[in-house]
Amino acid sequence: MPPTEWLFVGSAERNGILLAQQDGSIVTTYAALPTIIANPHLQASDDAVYFVNDQVMPPVGTPVELVIEALPQPAADPQDGSANGGSREEKDR
Secondary structure, three states, rough: OOOOOOOEOOOOOOOOOEEHHHHHOOOEOOOOOOOOOOOHHHHHHHOOOOOOOOOOOOOOOOOOOOOOOOOOOOEEEEEOOOOOOOHHHHHOO
């Protein structure tokens, strides 16, 4: 899988419980309703595209730390006064 900017998509909720927490699908490489962080690639619709690399995967039950950081906000574009490539008119709406 190529390096990518993952998408925060939230999680469905049922009876006050996040399905991702109940299901354990916090971050997924394939499209799954319960997930919180999703793979943005088109291949995400196929759960048979990506496989575990057994050469580097620790044993099941090994404690891991997952660090999630927001991307920095892009600087305003001095040409049009906007951030994220939007136009000044879009900002005025």
